[in-house]
Amino acid sequence: MNKTALITGASSGLGAEFARIHASKGDNLVLVARGEEKMNTLKVDLEKQYAISVYVIARDLSEQSASQDIFSELQTKRMHIDYLVNNAGFGDFGLFAERDWKKQEQMINLNVMALTHFTRLFLPGMIKNRFGKVLNIASTAAFQPGPTMSVYFASKAFVLSFSEAIANELKGTGVTVTALCPGATETGFKVAASLDSSNLFKGSGIAGSKEVAEFGYRAMMKGKTVAVHGFLNTLMSQSVRFAPRNIVTAIARFKLKEK
Numbered sequence: 001m002n003k004t005a006l007i008t009g010a011s012s013g014l015g016a017e018f019a020r021i022h023a024s025k026g027d028n029l030v031l032v033a034r035g036e037e038k039m040n041t042l043k044v045d046l047e048k049q050y051a052i053s054v055y056v057i058a059r060d061l062s063e064q065s066a067s068q069d070i071f072s073e074l075q076t077k078r079m080h081i082d083y084l085v086n087n088a089g090f091g092d093f094g095l096f097a098e099r100d101w102k103k104q105e106q107m108i109n110l111n112v113m114a115l116t117h118f119t120r121l122f123l124p125g126m127i128k129n130r131f132g133k134v135l136n137i138a139s140t141a142a143f144q145p146g147p148t149m150s151v152y153f154a155s156k157a158f159v160l161s162f163s164e165a166i167a168n169e170l171k172g173t174g175v176t177v178t179a180l181c182p183g184a185t186e187t188g189f190k191v192a193a194s195l196d197s198s199n200l201f202k203g204s205g206i207a208g209s210k211e212v213a214e215f216g217y218r219a220m221m222k223g224k225t226v227a228v229h230g231f232l233n234t235l236m237s238q239s240v241r242f243a244p245r246n247i248v249t250a251i252a253r254f255k256l257k258e259k
Helices: 013-024 036-050 065-078 101-129 150-169 209-221 233-237 245-258
Strands: 004-008 028-033 054-059 083-086 132-136 177-180 226-228
Touching: 004 013, 004 101, 013 036, 013 083, 013 209, 028 036, 036 054, 065 101, 083 101, 101 132, 101 150, 101 177, 132 150, 132 209, 132 233, 150 177, 150 226, 177 209, 209 226, 226 233
Parallel strands: 004 028, 004 083, 028 054, 083 132, 132 177, 177 226
Antiparallel strands: none
């Protein structure tokens, strides 16, 4: 019997790549994002190519009731989720005191609240079935403070810490939780976060969405708790533990600085 993967932020970037990977493995899909037209196009392509079922839900997950509404809808349709990919999220660039509060609030609601609530809603069913895998998209941002992207970096630190904690709680249940920590990746993120001209996205070492998604999928299937993509990113994530915090913070600000 086919397993089912729920993927948030599935209209483009990493989310769409995760959808393609799961479809290629014969998994049915539940795609959640705001971009209904893009998801419907993806649905047609994947159903035709892989003979699977794709269910599309167009919803803004930063809305307070969205997670519960989606869970209830799937319960009504008796759709059990075997893989949960919490990919939806966004960032914002600029000094915290000058940024629009509404956007910061939406970021917290999406990056933290929706991810946490979805995980809480779907875990009991996975535990009952003694099988399930959760992939939470964190970031290398999770390992240090991020001046000029303070809320985004803090939200990803939450995702990493939360994922590690519940991964430990779930030992022996048949359910695993993986925090994927990519560095700068070619998605729509840099444009949405106004990072086009920052040092972070300069140079030729930017990973592609497909590469990162394939890495994350393999890590999830192996049940790894933390998966940092790329050698330099792995080195950075380890080294910041031993450097003075003020130095780590200063380096992070330089990386985010506009050229």
